[in-house]
Amino acid sequence: MALYSLFKTLAFRFDPEKIHDSALNAFERTPAIARIFSCVPFNKKYQISSESLQWNFPIGLAAGLDKNARALPFFENLGFGSVEVGTVTLKPQIGNPKPRVFRLPEAQSLRNSMGFPSAGAEFVKKKLQAYQGKLCIGVNIGKNKETSVADTPQEYATLYELLAPHAHYMIINISSPNTPGLRDFQKIEMLESILSAVTKKQKSCPRPLFIKISPDINETDLDDILSLVQKYSLQGLVATNTTIRTDLGAGGISGQLLKDKAHTIHELILRKTKHLPHFTLIGVGGFSDWSDVVRFWKNGGKYIQIYSSFIYQGPTILKDIQENIEGNLKKYQLNSLEELLKRPEILKQL
Ligand SMILES: Cc1cc2nc3c(=O)[nH]c(=O)nc-3n(C[C@H](O)[C@H](O)[C@H](O)COP(=O)(O)O)c2cc1C
Numbered sequence: 001m002a003l004y005s006l007f008k009t010l011a012f013r014f015d016p017e018k019i020h021d022s023a024l025n026a027f028e029r030t031p032a033i034a035r036i037f038s039c040v041p042f043n044k045k046y047q048i049s050s051e052s053l054q055w056n057f058p059i060g061l062a063a064g065l066d067k068n069a070r071a072l073p074f075f076e077n078l079g080f081g082s083v084e085v086g087t088v089t090l091k092p093q094i095g096n097p098k099p100r101v102f103r104l105p106e107a108q109s110l111r112n113s114m115g116f117p118s119a120g121a122e123f124v125k126k127k128l129q130a131y132q133g134k135l136c137i138g139v140n141i142g143k144n145k146e147t148s149v150a151d152t153p154q155e156y157a158t159l160y161e162l163l164a165p166h167a168h169y170m171i172i173n174i175s176s177p178n179t180p181g182l183r184d185f186q187k188i189e190m191l192e193s194i195l196s197a198v199t200k201k202q203k204s205c206p207r208p209l210f211i212k213i214s215p216d217i218n219e220t221d222l223d224d225i226l227s228l229v230q231k232y233s234l235q236g237l238v239a240t241n242t243t244i245r246t247d248l249g250a251g252g253i254s255g256q257l258l259k260d261k262a263h264t265i266h267e268l269i270l271r272k273t274k275h276l277p278h279f280t281l282i283g284v285g286g287f288s289d290w291s292d293v294v295r296f297w298k299n300g301g302k303y304i305q306i307y308s309s310f311i312y313q314g315p316t317i318l319k320d321i322q323e324n325i326e327g328n329l330k331k332y333q334l335n336s337l338e339e340l341l342k343r344p345e346i347l348k349q350l
Contacts, residue, residue, distance in 0.1 A: 004314030031073035040079025055081030062305035069127035086140030092120035113251030128166035139167040153197035175214035175241035208235035215240035236280035255308030259286025
């Protein structure tokens with residue numbers, strides 16, 4: 001039995017959040033544990049980049065898994081190209097009552113209603129200051145539960161000011177289903193109030209800025225958000241967060257049960273933004289194998305994040321994607337992944 005399967009057999013006997021916390025403690029104390037798994041070696045040929053983002057590998061870790069930036073060296077050792085830290089709130093908060101993370105193993109999916117448990121911005125800032133590694137760090141920020149609608153724009157601006165100096169890119173999270181009223185900020189007037197406050201802070205600390213959106217958004221709201229992306233010169237979108245499925249219980253669903261919905265939104269966004277040369281989509285939601293990755297690339301996407309498939313497959317998923325990249329670079333006699341991504345006629349054959 002492969003090492004991660006063995007780990008999973010044991011780990012899945014425990015409450016998901018408890019085992020998650022214990023594992024993160026171990027990864028924080030001993031990042032070299034990563035080496036017991038088959039890791040992705042660092043190699044420039046796997047890098048992907050644009051004018052404002054450079055990842056050493058095309059797969060990043062999605063927000064929520066290392067909320068407080070505790071185990072960055074461990075995830076770097078595994079071979080991730082990026083970690084999106086957070087969601088970070090300004091003040092520490094404990095989030096919703098437990099249990100709040102549930103496995104749906106037959107569907108290779110998860111359901112969570114965490115509600116932004118966060119050690120707070122000051123704690124995360126110190127962790128980021130201490131990290132000196134090669135990961136491209138995104139910091140995903142969100143409002144405290146108790147913050148009023150009127151105070152929300154300033155709170156995002158303060159979070160940006162505190163954390164952007166320690167990040168390569170910043171993400172405004174307005175799409176978690178677990179903070180009451182948060183998704184209302186996907187509406188144009190409310191979102192504009194946040195963007196207007198945050199982008200003022202970009203002058204003293206310019207960082208590529210993204211909005212993380214829900215897969216449950218309608219096309220009109222998506223169009224409005226894309227118009228704001230242009231108006232405020234944002235870098236792009238992170239799509240998508242978890243989806244609401246009331247038939248499955250409270251909270252948000254991720255993994256295989258999200259895949260089709262996320263894919264539809266990715267296609268739509270990539271189609272609508274083809275003419276915007278600086279726009280970047282970070283695709284997340286249900287990616288679980290090489291064919292999902294290739295499908296996203298064929299549509300013009302580049303940067304991908306995973307969460308649920310990492311829980312179900314462990315580091316094997318990274319290794320599998322790396323071996324597929326390697327195999328195709330050899331087969332088509334290419335020097336780098338960037339070269340492959342520029343060859344639609346080859347991508348078509350994958
Ligand atoms: C337990 C759990 C906690 C999450 N916490 C956050 C979070 O704090 N902020 C956020 O933007 N997304 C959060 N997410 C959403 C993921 O970042 C990602 O968007 C979603 O899981 C879809 O990706 P996947 O299908 O690969 O899991 C969380 C997801 C899970 C499963």
